[in-house]
Amino acid sequence: MIEPVLSVKNLTTHFFTRAGIVKAVDGVSFDLAKGEIMGLVGESGSGKTVTGFSLLGLVDAPGRIVEGSVKLNGTELTTLSDTELRSRRGREISMIFQDPISTLNPMLTIGQQMKLAIDAHEPLSARAAETRASELLTQVGIPSAKARLRAYPHEFSGGMRQRVAIAIALLHRPALIVADEPTTALDVSIQAQILFQMRDLAHETGTAMIWISHDLAVVSSLASKLAVMYAGRIVEQGKTATLLRDPRHPYTAGLIASLPATAKPGTPLTQIPGTTPSLLSLPPGCPFAQRCDRATDRCETEPEMTLRDSRGWRCFHPVGQPAEASV
Amino acid sequence: MLGFIIQRFMQAVLVMVVMSVIVFCGVYAIGNPIDIVIPPEATQEIREEAIRRLGLDRPLYEQYFIFISNLLQGDLGRSFVYNIPVLELIGGRLPATLELVLISVISATFLGVSLGIYAGYRPDGWLAKMIMAVSVLGFSVPSFWVGLILILVFAVNFGWLPAGGRGETVEIWGVAWSFPTLNGLWHIVLPAINLALFKLALMIRLARAGTREIMLTDTIKFARAAGLSEGTILRRHLLKLISIPIITVFGLELGSTLAFAVVTETIFSWPGVGKLIIDSIGVLDRPVMVAYLILVAFLFVTINFVIDLVFALIDPRVRHGVSA
Amino acid sequence: MSDARTPLSRFWAEFKENKIALVALVVVVVMILLALFASIISPQNPYDLAKLSLMDSRRPPGFVGSGGYTHLMGTDPQGRDLLSAIFYGLRISIQIGLAAGFVSLTIGTALGITAAYVGGRVEALIMRLVDLQLSFPAILLALVIVALLGQGKAQLISALVAAQYAYFARTAYGAAKAERGKDYIEAALATPLSGSLVVIRHILPNCMPPLIVVATVQIANSISLEATLSFLGLGLPVTEPSLGMLISNGFPYMMSGRYWISVYPGVALIILIVAINVVGDQVRDQFNPRLRK
Numbered sequence: 001m002i003e004p005v006l007s008v009k010n011l012t013t014h015f016f017t018r019a020g021i022v023k024a025v026d027g028v029s030f031d032l033a034k035g036e037i038m039g040l041v042g043e044s045g046s047g048k049t050v051t052g053f054s055l056l057g058l059v060d061a062p063g064r065i066v067e068g069s070v071k072l073n074g075t076e077l078t079t080l081s082d083t084e085l086r087s088r089r090g091r092e093i094s095m096i097f098q099d100p101i102s103t104l105n106p107m108l109t110i111g112q113q114m115k116l117a118i119d120a121h122e123p124l125s126a127r128a129a130e131t132r133a134s135e136l137l138t139q140v141g142i143p144s145a146k147a148r149l150r151a152y153p154h155e156f157s158g159g160m161r162q163r164v165a166i167a168i169a170l171l172h173r174p175a176l177i178v179a180d181e182p183t184t185a186l187d188v189s190i191q192a193q194i195l196f197q198m199r200d201l202a203h204e205t206g207t208a209m210i211w212i213s214h215d216l217a218v219v220s221s222l223a224s225k226l227a228v229m230y231a232g233r234i235v236e237q238g239k240t241a242t243l244l245r246d247p248r249h250p251y252t253a254g255l256i257a258s259l260p261a262t263a264k265p266g267t268p269l270t271q272i273p274g275t276t277p278s279l280l281s282l283p284p285g286c287p288f289a290q291r292c293d294r295a296t297d298r299c300e301t302e303p304e305m306t307l308r309d310s311r312g313w314r315c316f317h318p319v320g321q322p323a324e325a326s327v
Numbered sequence: 328m329l330g331f332i333i334q335r336f337m338q339a340v341l342v343m344v345v346m347s348v349i350v351f352c353g354v355y356a357i358g359n360p361i362d363i364v365i366p367p368e369a370t371q372e373i374r375e376e377a378i379r380r381l382g383l384d385r386p387l388y389e390q391y392f393i394f395i396s397n398l399l400q401g402d403l404g405r406s407f408v409y410n411i412p413v414l415e416l417i418g419g420r421l422p423a424t425l426e427l428v429l430i431s432v433i434s435a436t437f438l439g440v441s442l443g444i445y446a447g448y449r450p451d452g453w454l455a456k457m458i459m460a461v462s463v464l465g466f467s468v469p470s471f472w473v474g475l476i477l478i479l480v481f482a483v484n485f486g487w488l489p490a491g492g493r494g495e496t497v498e499i500w501g502v503a504w505s506f507p508t509l510n511g512l513w514h515i516v517l518p519a520i521n522l523a524l525f526k527l528a529l530m531i532r533l534a535r536a537g538t539r540e541i542m543l544t545d546t547i548k549f550a551r552a553a554g555l556s557e558g559t560i561l562r563r564h565l566l567k568l569i570s571i572p573i574i575t576v577f578g579l580e581l582g583s584t585l586a587f588a589v590v591t592e593t594i595f596s597w598p599g600v601g602k603l604i605i606d607s608i609g610v611l612d613r614p615v616m617v618a619y620l621i622l623v624a625f626l627f628v629t630i631n632f633v634i635d636l637v638f639a640l641i642d643p644r645v646r647h648g649v650s651a
Numbered sequence: 652m653s654d655a656r657t658p659l660s661r662f663w664a665e666f667k668e669n670k671i672a673l674v675a676l677v678v679v680v681v682m683i684l685l686a687l688f689a690s691i692i693s694p695q696n697p698y699d700l701a702k703l704s705l706m707d708s709r710r711p712p713g714f715v716g717s718g719g720y721t722h723l724m725g726t727d728p729q730g731r732d733l734l735s736a737i738f739y740g741l742r743i744s745i746q747i748g749l750a751a752g753f754v755s756l757t758i759g760t761a762l763g764i765t766a767a768y769v770g771g772r773v774e775a776l777i778m779r780l781v782d783l784q785l786s787f788p789a790i791l792l793a794l795v796i797v798a799l800l801g802q803g804k805a806q807l808i809s810a811l812v813a814a815q816y817a818y819f820a821r822t823a824y825g826a827a828k829a830e831r832g833k834d835y836i837e838a839a840l841a842t843p844l845s846g847s848l849v850v851i852r853h854i855l856p857n858c859m860p861p862l863i864v865v866a867t868v869q870i871a872n873s874i875s876l877e878a879t880l881s882f883l884g885l886g887l888p889v890t891e892p893s894l895g896m897l898i899s900n901g902f903p904y905m906m907s908g909r910y911w912i913s914v915y916p917g918v919a920l921i922i923l924i925v926a927i928n929v930v931g932d933q934v935r936d937q938f939n940p941r942l943r944k
Contacts (some may be wrong), residue, residue, distance in 0.1 A: 056552055060543065090554030097552075102545040106644055107567045116563060117553040152643040168553055342783075467928040469875040471882045472917050475898065479905055479914070490906070579786055586788035590879055594902075605883055608798040616798060623791065631786070 003074055005175050005208045006032040006055075011068035013047075013054045022279045024050040024063065026232035029305075032176065037202055037209045039219030039240070041255070042229035045276050048212045051229070052178045055210075056095055057085045073175055091121045094169035098181040100161035104153040110137075110164055111149030117168045136167040141197055159190035166198065176208045183218065195222055216255050220244055228252050231277060231287035238311025248311075248318035250292045286315070294319075331639055331646070339632045346624035347398070350617065351391055398621065404614030406607075413618040417600060422502045423493055424592070424599030427518055428584050430506065435523035436530055436577055443534020444565070450539060458531060465528030470587055474521040474594040481517060488517050491596035518595040522588060526580050533576055537569045570641055578634035582627050665937055672933035678926040686742035693735035712911055725911040728900055731892075733911065737919050740894040743887065744923065747804070748874035751811035755873075756866055758812065759819025764854060766820075767827035781820045789814035793876055797885045807886055811873050822865045826858035860938045867931030871924050878920055894920045 009029045015022040025047045032038055042048045053059045055070055057077060070077040072093055077085065097103045105113060114133040118124055124132065130149060137145035140163040153161055162182055169177050179198070183191040199222050202209050213219045219226065220240050227237040228251065236249035247253040254272040274291035277283060283290065285300035292299070294317040303314045397404075404413050446455040465473075482490035494511035496503035505511030541547065542565070550560050589601035596602070600619065607615040639645045667673055685692070712725040712733075724733035766777040784792075796810035830836060831854065839849045880886040881895030889896065894916045901912025 058548060058551055086551075086554055086556065088554070089552055095549070095552040097545050097549055099545060103549040105546050105550075105564050105568065107642060108563070112563075116550070116555055116559060120554040120556065120559070152647075154644050154647070165549070168549075171553075463928060463932065464925065467871060467875070467924045468921055469879050469882075469924070471879055471895075472898070472921060475902065475905070475913060475917060479910060483906055483908075483910075582786065583788040586791040589790065589794070590883065593883060604794070605885075608794065609884065616795075620795065627786065 002033065004031040005034045005036075005073060006030075006210075007069075007071040008055070009069045009071075011051065011054055011065065011070060013050055013059055013063055013065050015063040017062055017280075020280045022063075023232050023282065024279060025054060027068070028229075028232075028234050030227055030234065030237060032208050032210065034175070035202065035206045035208055036225065037199065037211060037223045039223035039226045040210055040212045040229060041214065041216050041219055041226060043214055043276055045231075045279065046229040047232040047279075048214075048229050049180055052095065052180050052210065052212050055178055056089055056093060058095070087121065090117060090169075090174070091172040092174050093176045093178070094172075094174045095178040095180065096162070096165045096169050096182050099185045100158055100165055101153075101185075103165050104161060106153050109150055109152055110156075114149070114164075114168055114171070117171050121172055132171070133167075136170055137164070139170070139201070140164075140167045141193075142167075157190075158186050159194060162186060162194060163197075166194075166201070170201065170205065170207070173205060174207060176210070177202075178210045178212070180212045181214070182211075184213070184215070191218065198222070217259055217261060228255070231282060232279060233287070233314065234305070234312075235288065235315070236311075236313040242311060246320055248313035248320060249288075249315050250294050250317075250319055251288050252313075253319045332636065335632055335635045339628045342628050343625065346628070347395065347621065348391070350620045350624065351394055404618070406612055406615050413614045416615065417603070417618055417622060420598060420600045420603050422504060423597060424585070424588055424601060426504055426506055427515065427522060427591070427597060427599060428581075428588055430515060431519045431523040432526060432577075432581055432584050434519070435526040436573075439527045439530025440534045440569075440573060443531040444538050444561070444569070446531065447535035447538025448542065448561070450535070455535075459535065462528040462531040465524045466532070470521060470525055471590045471594060473524055474518075474591060477517050477521055478594070489514050490517075491594075493598055518591050518597050521594070522584060522591045525587065526584055529576065529580060530573070533572060534569065537572050538565060541565055541568050567641075571638070574634060574637055574641075578630055581630050582623075585623065585626065662937060666933060669933050672929055675926040675929035675933075678922060679930060682741055682923050682926070683745060685738055686745045689735075689738035689742045693732070693738045711909070724915045725909075727897060727912050728904070733897075733915055736892060736897055737894070737916050740892060740897055740916060741919060741923065743891065743893040744874045744877060744920065747808060747811070747877050747893070748870045751808050751815065751873040751877075752866055752870040754808065754812045755816040755869060756819050756862065759816040759821075760823040760855075760858065760862060762816070763820040763823025763825075764827045764858065767824050767831050768854070777820070778824060781817045781824070784817040785821060789872070789876060790879065793880060794883075794885065797880060802885065802888055804887060807877060807880065810880070811876055814876065815869050815873065818865055818869060819862060822861050823858050826861050827854050830854045830857045864931065864935040864938055867927060867934060871927040871931065874920070874927070875924055 008031070011025055011028045012023075013025040015024055028047075028051055030038070040048045040051065050059065050063070054065055055077070057065075057080075059065065065078055068078065072088065075088075077088070080088075104110075108116075111130065111133060114136075115126070115129045118129045118132060130146070133149055134145035137148060142148055142160060142163055148156075153164075156164065166182075182198070183194050186194065195218065198209070198211075201207070211219055211223055223240055225238065226240050226243050227234045228243075228249065229235065230251050236243065236247065236252045243252065244256060247256055251272070254270070257270040258272060260269060272291055277287055277290065284302070286292075286295070286303050289295040289299040296317065298316045303316050305312045305314050306318075402412070402414070406413050406416050409416055442458050446458045449455050478490050481488045492514060494505050494514035495508040496505045496511060497507045498504075499507070506515060546564060546568070547560060550564055555563075585601075588597075588599060589605055591597065592599045592601035593605050600622075603615065604619045606612075607619070666676075712723060724737065727733055727736060762777055762781070766774040766781075792814045793810040796813055797806060800806040800809065836849065836853060839853060877886060877893060878895030878898070881893045882899040884899065886895055887893050892900070897916035898913045898920070901909070901914075901916070904910075904912050
């Protein structure tokens, strides 16, 4: 078996706040193969963004990784020193963020910011850096790349800015890119463009990608496998097509049912009743139980991940199987 | 960019005009206008004659025009006390104030911003907490008290530094400056520290708040995600981003420091414009008061204008007329 | 577990956690009490010129004066017992600080809310004026007003108010404008309720937190400014010495070693101002949502 590019086992990240311990990420495990695109789906507060930060070691105080292992190309990241971790960020693993307006420094030109990213790992002469930067800008679909290097971020549209961020993430040909809701802040028409561009880029360069989103529809057109998160845990994971056709976890089923695309025309859209529980005071047992119409007393104990045929779910009463018969 | 400069310049001129009207009305409407020109001890006859001669019985707007035209010709009246033209009087004292203010402000900014950035970068360290505690003192303690303590400790107690006055001066471009001489520098130290303290505290707090906020933004996160070293992030990103609020406050505080120089100059008997105005208020030397107000207004407007220009230079969004 | 306590008790509970702020608050309260009861606790009435004797002037702490009691902090050049003078001086400083603060608060808030509520030309005019004033240093403004109006309590307070109302105006304006834009205000205005009622019941309470923060800072500033003006000889008349004047009286004697005349009133002033500022800092931190992690 080929070694996966990324191997996450039992990743646990807690925030130690005044009001209590927030278990933002609670025992997340998954593997990612080279060139594979995985979608990490969940509502806000599900822990998907913190998972992304944890992979790069960018969790802000008062949070930190308390347990678990993150192996990138075989190297354990959680035990690395700051310097060693930094040398891998941007080179072997990159990240792009949601809002391109705030990710780029408005007072530096695109070229200057790209040069900074280049020099962080492989100092080049000004000319060589310019060539490399314009190559990448062209690759992400920005015309007249060389001239655009001298422009400032505010001279670009939102979609273009995000492309610049993608270009910066690709500069050193990383093995993995973590994309945190990269299209959420953009116009719908641009979203599709960026989406497919990123998919093509991933295939061209063989870069694996984790696409974090709250929008199941967006992710499913792009990712070959999905992981659904709820209250800090992965509640279901597997191949995209299988999951969408035949979900096991009631939450996943609820998400799919609430998509406008799956609704029958003329009927009201389905919603999942209730709201996400506060991560400060999670009820014991399955965190989804309060909102689930399949919940029983059994659900007061925490369900383990059931693994079968390269898919997994955390539920005592999975959908598609008769209630009461599980494990 | 040129349009921007012109627009700002026109605004500055407008403000100057408004200020001159306000000063004019304030002085001529509130006080007895004749007191501007004639000392209080003059007899009734002299007063009436002066009123006629100076056209103070003419309508107000005419008087304003006379006022302005005199102003533009550099005639700001004569001081009652010194009996020389006010412009000359102020001009002679201005260099002393300028050198004190500039030295204070520049050192306060450099030191304050450095300390503040450090305190904001490592806010939980003991050094940072100490810096902040000291800054609270510098901020809240009235500057005249600090001056007093400085004199008590350094001049009276230890005898290291002089308790007041200006040191030897050297003439550069026809103006007397004291900082080029060692003796002069020795005399500048205490008043400069006194004047700088408030601004130092302000800069520390500002830089710290700015640093803390900026370090939490996505820009910094993205830079970290790209593998930039902390040093590079501080130098290339933080410094640039923090410069906007720092420069804004720098400009505002420059004017404020000029005002506070009044107190410092009094305590340290520094022969500058500040001491002049206090003395003048005490003896009701009105021409000097009026001139001082006009001067301060002018300096303010100029400073604001220059700050606007600096903004245009460092922030590309301002240059291109985009809203931030 | 939901928090069933009132906002005030929650605020107080968090405030208590910061020991330094708690100490500062106690200090402020003590000083206010000292000032309130100044006439009772002072061994001497420093305003009663008849009781003063020049024989007692400039004596060091511990000296037993002609009145028959010990001058715990020495005497000033006029023969006043410094301890008494400090108590009375504290009273004046606090009085003026509170008065100026309160009047500035009222005027500034009224202006700011009016500007935010009425909008249009009125808003532009008021805020231009406020902005101009904000960029003008307080001390200069105060100096000018005192110079024009002469000396005295009312004039001094007017000068302080003129120098400080702008801060309140800007704060109230910002908060009111944020509220004004909200939908529930539009809804309220559509009802037959009078506009002023809407302002008082809805907009005003939401402006209070930032205004309270500004108020604490400004009261400390007023006290500081008044002391500075008195020090420069432009404050209250000589017969009613505030702390600033006491300090300035003692200034010439510092060189000859009679430091207590300036230092003790100075220390009292500093303690007062720093304590108010520390309390203000804590209040500000607690009201700032962004720093709450």
